[in-house]
Structure formats: structure tokens, C-alpha cells
Amino acid sequence: MSKYPKAKSYWSLTSRMRLGLVLLFMPVLMLGGIYYLHMSRSLQEALEQRLGANNDQLRESLVEPYLAQLERQFTLIYGQVKAEDLAGSELAHTERYLHDWRLYKALAPDLVAIYLGTERRQVLAYPIKELDPAFDPRTRPWYQLAFSQPGSLVWTEPYYDYTSGNLLISMAKMLIDQEGKPLGVFAVDARLQPLSALLNRPGEDGYQSIVNGAGRQLAHPDPEQLFKVMAHPGWLKRARDDKGLFLDEGKGQFVAYSHLPEQGWLLLSVKPAASLIETVSRASFNVQLMVGLACVLYLVLALVWTRYFRRVLNEVALMIRHSRQDPMAARVGGIRELKQVYAELAAASQDLHEVRQLANQDKLTGLYNRRFFDDRLTGLLEAGEPFFLAMFDLDDFKAVNDTFGHHSGDMVLKRVATLAREQLGERGWVCRYGGEELVALLTGDDQAMIFALLDEFRERVAALVWREPGLRVTLSGGLVASTQARDAMGLIMAADAEVYRAKRAGKNRCYQAGETPPEPLLRQV
Incomplete structure (x- = not known):
């Protein structure tokens, strides 16, 4: 036996450092695992919420406005029917009604038929149909329901x-006399196919449909499935709440x-579960890869490059903050290794700025779009500053498309839009309201000057010379002040009424609210 005691075994400094790094990294690894599980669940919940939110948005921005538009069209036509015309032994003013209904139907392509049935079994309908002499409108479901x-x-x-x-x-809706006695029922038939086109866009993953209480499909991407019983009627029992998923x-x-x-x-938005799971899996893989990379970087560089990475993160965050506020003001950082990151952030910021611009721009005319108009009109009303709403409608624009082709019609819209922007753009915002209708929000309080400016624009449009022989373009316009209605819808309806009045008076003219007593509204073809 040796007389010297055996020396104790100690770990090398390298081993101690490695053990310290491993022990120090364990909480990071555990937090990474927890974050991965939490992120996977949160991402799936976010995707499900987005699907539900998209369904709500479709209902609020497409389905309900479409049905409300049908109701507005019905109410407008119904308001022209006079109860006294039904009180006699024969229907009065039938020619005028048929003439008006023809015009309304031409302007509202989703309306299929307009008709009137009376308690005396009389029937007036457009398009005109020959009915069996024994036909009794009082037995029809629409009559009995009303x-x-x-x-x-x-x-x-x-x-x-x-x-x-x-x-x-x-x-x-039923028609009654002054004493409350029922005289008859006015009704219209409208198509539901446009709902399918509004709800479903080509190339989407999944589909949207509308079903009634019996499970029949009223909107579906496949036209062959319309009015057939849905493939999964059991879904009706699961849709117990007002909305859900x-x-x-x-x-x-x-x-x-x-x-x-x-x-x-019931509005349904259907999406394959595989697509959501695939999205979660793809994001989960990215998180795992990021956690793994973080592990390697931590083990190799944690002690040396802590301050360097803190500087990198602060630099990137500062770049993002600047680029979100103003893409032209985004400054370039001083870290040479991040040169490409700066370039990509600047490009992404510019792209985001352009997307925001495009979201408020009409693609055909380059004017502001309906979305921008609604937001700006709401903002002006909330601000309380005086302004004017002008609305223009190209006269007989359907005839331009029918005679010279839709390409020429698009060129007409572009040229008129350019002239409107040059003439009115400095006074406010010119927007495309829809189809051949333009609107302008003009600031100021001098109504006479604003109206003169609008009438000058109308004259300049009428004076335009076109390449197509025989083509002449005019417009009818209406002007209202912000003080003439309490809300946005009231202002729009008031301006629209002036446009209708201008068209009825002969077209190619502008009217302003309060100029003369308003006449009955009748849109011209």
C-alpha cells in the first residue's frame, strides 16, 4: 500500500463549463417545449376563430347587404303604388305601372317579376303573362302570407x-285604403343565385353555403346543388346557437x-380540417426548428455574443417601428451583417404601404373605392366640419356598353374618372360608388361655388370628343350639403334623389337639394 493518500478526482474546467451551460440551458429548453405546445394550441384556436370571423364577415358584408338591397328595391317600387288605383272595379293607371315596372326591372337585374293581386281577383304583372281566367291571386302563398x-x-x-x-x-306586402280595408297585395320575385357568386370565389379552400330550415341549399358553389337537401343534414342540429363553430x-x-x-x-362556412392541421403542423415544425437553432446558438455563443444579439434585436425592432410609421422614413441600421435584412424590411414596408393604397383604390378608374368613401364620409360626419356630397350617374351607360362594347364602356369610365379627378380632386375626394356612379366629398361651405364647379365638370364631360362615331357621353348629378341629413345613409339617399330628379328632367344636368320641390323618384333607363 502506498504511503501517499490517493489524490481526489476533479472535473476539468472545460467539463465544468459544459455542465454549467447544460444546467443553465435546461430552463430554456423547458420553456421552449412549453411555448411549442402553447403555440400549437393557440394557432389552432386562432385559425378556428378566423374561420368563424370570416363567416360573420360574409354575413355582415355580403349576405345581409344583398337582402337589404332587395328590400330597398321592393320598398321603392311599392311606394309608387297608390291604394286608390285598386279601389275601383278596374285597376287604374295600369299602363303607367307597367311602364315604371319595366324601368325598375331594367335597373335591378336580380328582380325577375313584379306583380299586383287584388281582392277582386285582378292581376297586373310585369313581364306580362297570360293567366287562366279562373286564376285567383288570393290563393297564392305570397298573397296569403302578406x-x-x-x-x-x-x-x-x-x-x-x-x-x-x-x-x-x-x-x-298588403295594400290597404285609408280605413284599413285590405285592397290587395303587391309582390316581387327575386333571384337568389347571386348569393352563391358573392360567397364563393374560385380557388378557395372550402366553400360557403346558405340553407333554409328544411336543409335545402339556397347558395352553393355548385349550381347543380341549389335547392337540393344538403349532404349533411345533421349539421342543422349542431348549429343551435346564433353562431358558432x-x-x-x-x-x-x-x-x-x-x-x-x-x-x-343558416350561413355555413366549411373548411377541410386537414388544411388547418397542415397549417398548424407547418408552423409547429418552424417553431421546433427555431427552438433547435436557438439551442445550438445558445450552447455555442450564449456567453460571448449576448450583447451582440441584444443589439441586433434592438436594431431590427427599431427598423420595423420606423417602417410601419413611414416606409420612406425607415433608416438603414449600422450592423453590416444585417444589410440584407434592412433591404427586405424596406421592401416589405413599401409593399405594405402599396397594399394599403390598393385597398382604397378602384382598379379600373384609379379613383378611391366604395370602402374608402364609406370610411371618409363617416369621418367627416364625426368631425362635424361642413362639406358637400355630390353624386353623378352616366346617362344611358348601358346603351354605351350594348352599342360600342364593354371595352369602350371601360374607356368612358376611365376618361370621365380622370376628368373628375382633375376638376374636383383639389376640393376633396372623388370615388367610384359602383358601376357607372361616381361620388365626390368636397370640403367647404360655399354651396354656390361648389355647384358651379360640379356643373362645369358636367359640361366638360358633355364636350368630350370620342373616337367611336356617334358616341356621346353625358351625366346627371346631384348635390347635397352635410347639414341636410343626420347620417351617411340619409346623405346618400338625398344625393341619389337629386340624381333621379335630374334624369327625369331630361338628363345631362345637375340638381342640388332644396333648389326646387322634389318630384316623384323614377330612375331612367
Whole structure:
């Protein structure tokens, strides 16, 4: 046995450093794992919420406005029917009604038929149809439904017209005399096919549909499925709340739903569960890769480059902050290794700025679009500053498209839009309201000067010379002050009324609210 005690074994400095780094890294690894699990679940919930939010947005921005537009068209036509014309033994002013209905139908392509039935079994309809002499309108569902709810606009159950191949729905309302005695029922038939086109865009992953209480499909991307019973009627039982989302595990589909209580319909947004799972998996893989990379960098560089990476992160955050505020003011940082990052951030910032611009711009004319107009009009009303709303409608624009072609029609819109921007742009904002309608929000308080400016614009449009022989373009306009209505819809309706009045007076003219007593509204073809 040796007389010297055995020396104790100690770890080398390198081993101690390695052990210290491993122990120090364990909390980072655990936090990374927790973050990965939390992120996966949060991302899936976010995707599900986005599907539900998209369904709500479709209902609020497409379906409900479309049905509201049908109601407005019905109310406008219904308001022209006089009860005294139904009180006699024969219908009065039938030629005028048929003439007006023809004009309304030409301006509202989704309206299929306009008709009137009376308690005396008389019927007036456009398009004109030959009816069986024994036909009694009082036996029709639309008549009975309106009769059972006097004073209310009623919607019938949708039905499929196999003769025309249209999915239709009827709106009806009873007509009464001054003593409250029922005289008849006014009704219109409208197509529901446009809802399918509004809700479904080509190339989307999934689809949207509308079903009634019996499970029949009123909107679907496949026209062959319209008015057929939905493939999964069990979904109706699962859609118990006003809106929500559920997963059909058997079919592998997420279903977001929202009820339309007034019509008793159900809006469905269906998305394959595989696409959501794939998105979560792809994001999860990216998180795992990032955590793994962080592990390597931490083990190799944690002690040496801590301050360097803190500087890098601060530099990038500062760049992003500047680029979000103003893409032209984004400064270039001083870290040479991040030169490409600066370039990409600057490009991404510029792209974001351009996307924001495009979101408020009409693609055809280059004017501001309807979305920008609505936001700006709301902002001006909230600010309380005086301004004017002008609305223009190109006269007989449908005839331009029919005679010279849609390409020429587009060129007309572009040229008139350019002239409007040159003439009115310095006074405010010129927007394309829809189709051949333009609107302008003009600041100031001198109505006479603003009206003169608008009338000069109208004259300049009428004086335009066109390449196509025989082409002449004019417009009718209306002007209202911000003080002449309480809200945005009231201002729009007031300006629209002046446009209708200008068209009825002969077109190619501008009217301003309060200039003369308003006449009955009748849009000209």
C-alpha cells in the first residue's frame, strides 16, 4: 500500500463549463417545449376563430347587404303604388305601372317579376303573362302570407322555377285604403343565385353555403346543388346557437355557422380540417426548428455574443417601428451583417404601404373605392366640419356598353374618372360608388361655388370628343350639403334623389337639394 493518500478526482474546467451551460440551458429548453405546445394550441384556436370571423364577415358584408338591397328595391317600387288605383272595379293607371315596372326591372337585374293581386281577383304583372281566367291571386302563398301580416314586408319560402332555371324568393306586402280595408297585395320575385357568386370565389379552400330550415341549399358553389337537401343534414342540429363553430370528425371538416333569423336561414362556412392541421403542423415544425437553432446558438455563443444579439434585436425592432410609421422614413441600421435584412424590411414596408393604397383604390378608374368613401364620409360626419356630397350617374351607360362594347364602356369610365379627378380632386375626394356612379366629398361651405364647379365638370364631360362615331357621353348629378341629413345613409339617399330628379328632367344636368320641390323618384333607363 502506498504511503501517499490517493489524490481526489476533479472535473476539468472545460467539463465544468459544459455542465454549467447544460444546467443553465435546461430552463430554456423547458420553456421552449412549453411555448411549442402553447403555440400549437393557440394557432389552432386562432385559425378556428378566423374561420368563424370570416363567416360573420360574409354575413355582415355580403349576405345581409344583398337582402337589404332587395328590400330597398321592393320598398321603392311599392311606394309608387297608390291604394286608390285598386279601389275601383278596374285597376287604374295600369299602363303607367307597367311602364315604371319595366324601368325598375331594367335597373335591378336580380328582380325577375313584379306583380299586383287584388281582392277582386285582378292581376297586373310585369313581364306580362297570360293567366287562366279562373286564376285567383288570393290563393297564392305570397298573397296569403302578406294578408296574414298586414303592414309588414314578408318573405316567402324560396322555390325553384324549373321553367327558367332560377332559384327565386318572393317579397310581398298588403295594400290597404285609408280605413284599413285590405285592397290587395303587391309582390316581387327575386333571384337568389347571386348569393352563391358573392360567397364563393374560385380557388378557395372550402366553400360557403346558405340553407333554409328544411336543409335545402339556397347558395352553393355548385349550381347543380341549389335547392337540393344538403349532404349533411345533421349539421342543422349542431348549429343551435346564433353562431358558432364545430368539427365534424367523421367528414374531417370544420363548420362555422351563423343564423339569419329574419329569413330563418343558416350561413355555413366549411373548411377541410386537414388544411388547418397542415397549417398548424407547418408552423409547429418552424417553431421546433427555431427552438433547435436557438439551442445550438445558445450552447455555442450564449456567453460571448449576448450583447451582440441584444443589439441586433434592438436594431431590427427599431427598423420595423420606423417602417410601419413611414416606409420612406425607415433608416438603414449600422450592423453590416444585417444589410440584407434592412433591404427586405424596406421592401416589405413599401409593399405594405402599396397594399394599403390598393385597398382604397378602384382598379379600373384609379379613383378611391366604395370602402374608402364609406370610411371618409363617416369621418367627416364625426368631425362635424361642413362639406358637400355630390353624386353623378352616366346617362344611358348601358346603351354605351350594348352599342360600342364593354371595352369602350371601360374607356368612358376611365376618361370621365380622370376628368373628375382633375376638376374636383383639389376640393376633396372623388370615388367610384359602383358601376357607372361616381361620388365626390368636397370640403367647404360655399354651396354656390361648389355647384358651379360640379356643373362645369358636367359640361366638360358633355364636350368630350370620342373616337367611336356617334358616341356621346353625358351625366346627371346631384348635390347635397352635410347639414341636410343626420347620417351617411340619409346623405346618400338625398344625393341619389337629386340624381333621379335630374334624369327625369331630361338628363345631362345637375340638381342640388332644396333648389326646387322634389318630384316623384323614377330612375331612367
